[in-house]
Amino acid sequence: MNRTPAVAIALLLLSGVAPGHLAKEAPVAPGERIRVDQWHLRFLKADDANAISQGDGVIVAVLDTGVAPHPDLRGNLLTGTSTIPGAPGNGFLDENSHGTGVAGLIAAHGQSNKIGARGIAPEAKILPIKSSDEANTGKPDDLATGIDYAIAHGADIISISSSGGTSAKLVRALRDALSANIVIVAAAGNRPGDAYVGYPAVEPGVIAVGGIDRAGFHAAVSVSGPEIDVVAPAVDIYSTSFGGKYSKGTGTSSATAIVAGAAALIRSKYPDLPAEEVAHRLTATAIDKGPPGRDDQYGYGVIDLVAALTADVPPLGFESTGVTAPASTEARTGNGRDDGTVRGLVTLGVLLAAGGGYLIWRRHRRAGDPPPRISR
Numbered sequence: 001m002n003r004t005p006a007v008a009i010a011l012l013l014l015s016g017v018a019p020g021h022l023a024k025e026a027p028v029a030p031g032e033r034i035r036v037d038q039w040h041l042r043f044l045k046a047d048d049a050n051a052i053s054q055g056d057g058v059i060v061a062v063l064d065t066g067v068a069p070h071p072d073l074r075g076n077l078l079t080g081t082s083t084i085p086g087a088p089g090n091g092f093l094d095e096n097s098h099g100t101g102v103a104g105l106i107a108a109h110g111q112s113n114k115i116g117a118r119g120i121a122p123e124a125k126i127l128p129i130k131s132s133d134e135a136n137t138g139k140p141d142d143l144a145t146g147i148d149y150a151i152a153h154g155a156d157i158i159s160i161s162s163s164g165g166t167s168a169k170l171v172r173a174l175r176d177a178l179s180a181n182i183v184i185v186a187a188a189g190n191r192p193g194d195a196y197v198g199y200p201a202v203e204p205g206v207i208a209v210g211g212i213d214r215a216g217f218h219a220a221v222s223v224s225g226p227e228i229d230v231v232a233p234a235v236d237i238y239s240t241s242f243g244g245k246y247s248k249g250t251g252t253s254s255a256t257a258i259v260a261g262a263a264a265l266i267r268s269k270y271p272d273l274p275a276e277e278v279a280h281r282l283t284a285t286a287i288d289k290g291p292p293g294r295d296d297q298y299g300y301g302v303i304d305l306v307a308a309l310t311a312d313v314p315p316l317g318f319e320s321t322g323v324t325a326p327a328s329t330e331a332r333t334g335n336g337r338d339d340g341t342v343r344g345l346v347t348l349g350v351l352l353a354a355g356g357g358y359l360i361w362r363r364h365r366r367a368g369d370p371p372p373r374i375s376r
Contacts, residue, residue: 031111031115031116032114032115034116034117034238034246035110035114035115035116035117035118037236037238037248038117038118038237038238038239039214039233039236040232040233040237040254040258041118041120043214043216043233044120044232044233044258044303044304044305045305045306046118046120046305048305048306049120049265049305049306049309050122050265052265052269052306052309052310053121053265053266053268053269053309054121054122054123054124054265054268055107055120055121055122055123055124055261055264055265055267055268056123056124056268057268057271058121058124058125058156058157058264058267058268059078059124059125059126059127059153059154059155059156059157060106060107060121060124060125060126060127060155060156060157060158060159060260060261060264061080061126061127061129061146061149061150061153061155061157061158061159062099062102062103062106062126062127062128062129062159062161063129063131063132063143063146063147063150063158063159063160063161063162064094064098064099064102064103064128064129064130064131064132064159064160064161065094065095065096065097065098065099065100065130065132065133065134065136065161066082066089066091066092066093066094066095066096066099066100066128066130067080067091067092067094067099067100067102067103067126067128068092068093068094068097068099068100068241068242068243069092070100070104070108070240070241070242070244071111071116071244072104072108072109072110072111072116072117072118072240073103073104073107073108073109073126073240074109075109076107076108076109076122076123076124076125076126077092077103077125077126077128078125078126078127078128079091079092080092080127080128080129080130080149081129081130081146081149082129082130082131083129083130083131083142083143083145083146083149084130084131084132084133084138084142085142087130087133089130090128091127091128091129091130092128093130094130094242095133095134095242096132096133096134096135096136096242097241097242097247098132098136098161098253099128099130099132099161100239100240100241100242100247101239101240101241101247101249101253101254101257102159102161102239102253102257103119103126103128103240103257104117104119104239104240104241105119105120105237105239105254105257105258105261106119106120106121106124106126106159106257106260106261106264107119107120107121107122107123107124107125107126107261107264108122108239108240109122109123110122117238117239117240117246119239119261120258120260120261120262120264120265120305121261121262121264121265121268123268124261124264124268127150127153127155129146129149129150131143131145131146131160131162132161132162136161138162139167140164140165140166140167140169140170141167141169141170143160143162143170143173144167144169144170144172144173144174145173146160147160147170147173147174147176147177148173148176150177150182151173151176151177151180151182155182156182156183156264156267157182157183157184157185157260157263157264157267158177158182158183158184158185159185159256159257159260160184160186160200161187161253161256162200163186163187163188163189163194163198163199163200163201164198164199165199166199166200170200171203174200174203174205174206175205178205178206178275181274181275182275183207183263183267183275183278183279184200184205184206184207185206185207185209185256185259185260185263186200186201186203186206186207186208186209186256187201187208187209187251187252187253187255187256188201188208188209188210188211188222188223188224188225188227188228188252189201189223189252190221190222190223190251190252190253191220191221191222191223194223195223196223196225197223197224197225197226197227197228198223201227202227207229207230207259207279207282208225208227208228208229208299209228209229209230209231209232209252209255209256209259210222210223210224210228210230210231210234210252210255210297210298210299211231211232211233211234211235211251211252211254211255212231212232212233212234212235212255212289212298212302213233213234213235214233214235214236216289216302217289218231218289218290218297218298219234219235219250221234221235221250221251221252222234222251222252222255222297223252224296224297225296226296228296228297228298228299229279229282229283229299229300230259230282230283230286230298230299230300230301230302230303231255231289231297231298231299231301231302231303232254232255232256232258232259232262232302232303233254233255233258234250234251234252234253234254234255235250236248236250237249237250237254237255237258239254239257258303259282259303262282262303262305262308263278263279263282265305265308265309266278266281266282266308266309269309276316277315277316280313280315280316281308281311281313282303282308283299283300284300284311284313284314285303285304285307285308285311285313286299286300286301286302286303286304287301287302287303287304288300288301289301289302
């Protein structure tokens with residue numbers, strides 16, 4: 001069963017336009033302007049979070065259209081692979097720009113304090129895995145092969161930019177990654193092409209990410225549903241592009257990359273924290289929006305980078321008690337649908353995965369129980 005691409009990412013290349021992607025250019029100067037235009041960094045207080053953690057020592061696998069080398073990613077890009085049959089490679093070929101944008105939102109470091117794009121975790125490493133072609137089309141089994149590669153090559157977080165069909169091989173690969181203590185984040189999907197949260201975001205153990213706009217409210221482009229865990233900025237999000245250029249996108253793709261970066265910050269500061277506890281920190285410290293408690297538009301709320309790194313969060317299993325348990329680990333100093341075509345342009349997935357304990361947490365939160373209160 002083929003599905004329509006998860007719509008609504010408006011790809012806008014700056015300082016150069018990729019044929020077929022846009023109707024017009026935006027006269028935004030590269031380099032100097034891009035940091036100013038990255039409003040989501042200020043909204044999330046990324047500078048404050050980066051004073052605590054920058055993602056050092058964490059590998060984020062980006063399964064997407066490939067990640068092109070970019071000055072703002074220099075030194076952060078590992079040699080990867082291509083899982084597309086008949087198109088071998090090291091993951092650096094990106095004819096679409098989507099994967100390069102995802103990587104930049106996670107780990108771009110810019111070219112100075114004020115020049116170039118910056119990611120949420122600027123010292124994290126990106127493992128590029130090309131699992132979709134230039135049209136953002138890939139097959140579930142190619143995605144599964146990419147997940148297997150990420151597991152074998154030490155990924156701490158898996159980023160998957162797809163929403164669509166599944167297969168037995170893909171389900172098995174996702175569950176293997178969860179069992180391997182890998183954090184997986186996936187985009188919920190974008191309206192109007194998607195009416196419900198797509199796969200793999202609906203897979204138990206995967207964090208499903210929705211989007212908010214510049215005002216912090218539910219973004220019209222974002223799919224809603226009972227599987228939504230957290231939300232992040234998803235409108236007019238600037239990042240890196242192929243050819244050393246920059247791009248602007250709207251969709252849950254961007255929000256998911258941002259959440260993957262947040263997970264990298266947590267895993268860097270708390271290197272021994274299990275994946276399910278990383279996910280738990282993100283939801284327990286999220287800023288509640290909409291009706292009190294978890295809801296279908298915001299999940300548990302908007303991610304709070306600083307609180308996720310500093311709050312006293314009771315570990316899983318303490319939700320129904322008044323006990324505030326000690327931190328789980330010592331912080332590091334310094335730093336069911338049918339087979340079908342997988343589409344990725346809009347749903348930049350950075351699958352945040354967890355182990356068996358998180359599967360219990362996921363079922364628990366679907367029952368409507370709020371996360372434990374935390375000390376900020």
